[in-house]
């Protein structure tokens with residue numbers, strides 16, 4: 001019997017349901033200025049209009065946190081939020097950016113990609129699809145962008161991947177009927193642990209990731225422009241376009257550019 005899990009048709013082992021060719025990003029959560037921030041401003045004698053509501057609420061949080069350093073809530077110089085934050089970034093005063101974070105869920109990314117992502121330790125939190133708790137008999141596989149550019153290579157690649165998935169299915173079913181002294185929950189964990197050993201690096205791995213603005217900037221800087229890592233570049237392009245909508249001032253010095261292979265590349269530009 002089939003059941004839906006987002007775009008995943010669990011139980012659907014057809015070839016058409018087996019492949020995904022693009023990463024997707026969902027915004028799960030963001031930092032926003034609390035109503036009570038105005039109490040802070042008035043506590044320090046700043047006029048109510050000093051706390052200018054920004055359409056990009058995360059930027060207001062960064063500005064208010066930054067103004068705590070010099071008790072400059074009154075904004076006597078009349079600086080705009082954009083100007084204030086861009087100046088923080090130019091001065092390298094980036095710890096202030098750690099006060100805001102975004103949580104994204106990524107789908108259509110490979111386990112190879114998520115393994116690279118989770119190496120980023122500072123300012124990030126992760127929750128990733130479990131290969132032990134979730135049956136992968138109808139999991140999808142991420143088509144490498146290089147093969148989308150060379151479609152004549154796709155049939156043999158798809159054949160190899162589907163054969164590996166069939167081995168996974170065979171292993172789960174054989175181990176399910178084998179003798180075991182484990183209880184049912186641990187038995188399932190054990191058989192999936194063994195069967196997943198044949199899943200390829202391109203198996204889809206859904207991941208939830210929370211990162212603060214400073215960490216996202218570091219991630220984009222380190223990962224966005226590795227020319228030969230197209231999957232990473234595509235995810236970084238998605239991240240950057242979302243983050244620029246969320247907080248353009250915090251990410252003003254990053255740009256998405258086109259690259260000779262037709263896929264985007266993310267670069268830090270002179271500020």
Ligand SMILES: Cc1cc2nc3c(=O)[nH]c(=O)nc-3n(C[C@H](O)[C@H](O)[C@H](O)COP(=O)(O)OP(=O)(O)OC[C@H]3O[C@@H](n4cnc5c(N)ncnc54)[C@H](O)[C@@H]3O)c2cc1C
Nearest residue numbers: 116117118119120121122123124215218219222223226229
């Ligand atoms: C092109 C490329 C190729 C790579 N190849 C490999 C590879 O072959 N093998 C491999 O294992 N990894 C590889 N990596 C991963 C890389 O080594 C990092 O683990 C990964 O990019 C995370 O970066 P980070 O440590 O800067 O990030 P984070 O862990 O988020 O750290 C952010 C920053 O905090 C500081 N920091 C964090 N932890 C410490 C610490 N313990 N001590 C001092 N300062 C700290 C550093 O300034 C660091 O840059 C590669 C990365 C790239 C971009």
